[in-house]
Amino acid sequence: AHGVFPNKSWRRFLKGTDGEPQGDRHVFDTFYVTNSIPTTIAELPTNDVFQVIDLMPTIVGSLYSAHGHQRRMSSVRSL
Numbered sequence: 847a848h849g850v851f852p853n854k855s856w857r858r859f860l861k862g863t864d865g866e867p868q869g870d871r872h873v874f875d876t877f878y879v880t881n882s883i884p885t886t887i888a889e890l891p892t893n894d895v896f897q898v899i900d901l902m903p904t905i906v907g908s909l910y911s912a913h914g915h916q917r918r919m920s921s922v923r924s925l
Contacts, residue, residue: 849879849886856886861895 849856859877862868877895881887881902890896 849881849883849890851886854889856890856896859895860891863891863894866891866894 857866858869858871859874860866860869861872872895874895876897878897878899879887879890880899887898890898
């Protein structure tokens with residue numbers, strides 16, 4: 847999911863670890879979000895329900911293949 851959580855509504859999905867209270871909508875064991883909104887991802891607690899999917903390898907791979915390049919992702923440096 848694209849990590850859009852108005853008014854920090856991500857708190858509603860928390861399991862209740864790392865000192866955070868359990869959310870009233872805690873129904874998922876894992877909630878997958880992309881790192882497309884870095885400010886939101888920076889606020890999410892670690893070791894709770896959220897699993898962040900890194901979009902950079904997919905984006906870089908798509909850019910390379912769109913321009914006819916074949917390059918292994920392991921050789922691409924992240925900035």
